Amino acid sequence: MMGRLLVTGGAGFIGSHIIDTALEAGWEVAALDNLSTGSRDNLPGDVPLYEVDLRHPEAVHAAVADFRPTVISHQAAQASVSVSVRQPVLDADINILGGLNLLMAAHHYGTERVIFASTGGAIYGEVDAGRADESAPVRPYSPYATSKLAFEYYLQTFYQQWGLEFTVLRYANVYGPRQNPHGEAGVVAIFTARLQAGLPLQINAREEPGDDGCVRDYVYVGDVARANLRAATGQIPRLMNVGTGAETTTRQLAQQLAATLGRPAELEFGPHRSGDLKRSVLDPGMSRAALGEPLDLTAGLQHLANWLEART
Ligand SMILES: NC(=O)c1ccc[n+]([C@@H]2O[C@H](COP(=O)([O-])OP(=O)(O)OC[C@H]3O[C@@H](n4cnc5c(N)ncnc54)[C@H](O)[C@@H]3O)[C@@H](O)[C@H]2O)c1
Structure with missing residues (x-):
């Protein structure tokens, strides 16, 4: 048994592939999702689903207290750039404050590592020529990019303050x-x-x-799931693009x-x-x-x- 992996957004597109890959690799797995864009049908029947909204701290804490994950793969998000432009407060509420509820619970219940679904597409902005590597300047021009980048910084902070390990994966177009x-x-x-x-x-x-x-x-979802699994055992750098170039x-x-x-x-x-x-x-x-x-x-x-x- 590898450990206990909680996948937020596990009933969504990328999260459900992470769950499939983790089960194959021998992890004990659960999903946390409010089913706003995800669906129970994406999950294997025997995977426990905590039907929880990240914005509700008590419910998030109760789920983490119950499952006691060693690793959390945090995929749940308000994931639309255009929604974030129309509703920046909603975006920040889910992606920053909701994420913080998760980090507080992770810290409180002894989770060792959090993997975060960030976005290369939105954070680097226009890539006029060549390819953006991990040291390229960030240009968060949408509220979505800003909330993702802010959460990257919160992960740094939780690591510095409390030793909560983390990996940031900046996905291309999955x-x-x-x-x-x-x-x-x-x-x-x-x-x-x-x-x-x-x-x-x-x-x-x-x-x-x-x-x-x-x-x-365009990057295939199976490669994104593999990156998450490799990150779960701490085998990749703290910040990594996941794309094809x-x-x-x-x-x-x-x-x-x-x-x-x-x-x-x-x-x-x-x-x-x-x-x-x-x-x-x-x-x-x-x-x-x-x-x-x-x-x-x-x-x-x-x-x-x-x-x-x-x-x-
Ligand atoms: N698809 C891409 O190309 C891409 C690119 C870069 C980053 N990402 C990031 O990857 C992650 C997964 O994206 P996806 O494409 O699988 O999208 P998705 O919509 O299929 O998955 C997101 C999941 O999060 C859940 N969710 C949303 N708000 C929630 C909340 N408040 N509480 C609990 N659960 C909530 C949804 O129900 C859904 O199941 C997101 O964080 C997204 O920002 C995706």
């Missing part, structure tokens, strides 16, 4: 099975749902309508996904979406050294297609 298509983020999930429904795919402009769209670094335009993604799913790609072109980064690519050097080569987009989309196929 995709894979179980991603929720019902938002405005998660372009792979949105395009997948539209292709399956025979609907056109919209390429929002990088500069002008009709161009190839914004540039992103490969750059993909929205048009390339649309065409490659359509080809992988065997569907025709009908493209539509929209204007630049205000607030969207034009280019975001992460340096994968550190995570490659820790975890090996990440899956490339071709292999990752094929995994997604196989999963979709198995469901029908």
Whole structure:
């Protein structure tokens, strides 16, 4: 038995993959989630779920007191940039104050380590050329980026004050099975749902309508889960990007996904979406050294297609 891992946001997209990977590796696992965007169906039936909102300190403390995790993988969040712009107080309430409720409970009940789902995409801002490595300047231009960065600093503080170990993982754009298509983020999930429904795919402009769209670094969710598991045993640096370093335009993604799913790609072109980064690519050097080569987009989309196929 490896230890006891509590995954907040465990009923969500990334959290549920962390749970699958942790179970395979022999961890005792539980999820904490308020099911606001996650679903019980994402969890294996025998995994305990604490249906708790991070904003309720007593409930968070009761869950941590009951499960007594050795490690917490903190994935639960208000995870939408545009919601954070419209409702910065809500974003901070969940991502900063809710996170602090969790850290207080972790400290109080003797958790050894907290792993945090941070965001390379939002924290580095525009990456005009090359790739952002972990020492790149931070430019938190959305309330979401600011709340994630603030929590990174709180982790430092809890470590300095009380010795609570931590790992910050700054994810690129994550995709894979179980991603929720019902938002405005998660372009792979949105395009997948539209292709399956025979609907056109919209390429929002990088500069002008009709161009190839914004540039992103798409990382497969299985690699993100592996990074979390490796972090759980303290085998990776305190701050690490989780990306591939490969750059993909929205048009390339649309065409490659359509080809992988065997569907025709009908493209539509929209204007630049205000607030969207034009280019975001992460340096994968550190995570490659820790975890090996990440899956490339071709292999990752094929995994997604196989999963979709198995469901029908
Ligand atoms: N998906 C990406 O590309 C990406 C990129 C960078 C960082 N992240 C971060 O990774 C984490 C997981 O994201 P995801 O894509 O799996 O999103 P998701 O929405 O599928 O998962 C988030 C989970 O947190 C839960 N949750 C939300 N608010 C809560 C609250 N107040 N109390 C308890 N639970 C709450 C939701 O119900 C959901 O199950 C988030 O912290 C997100 O900010 C994601």
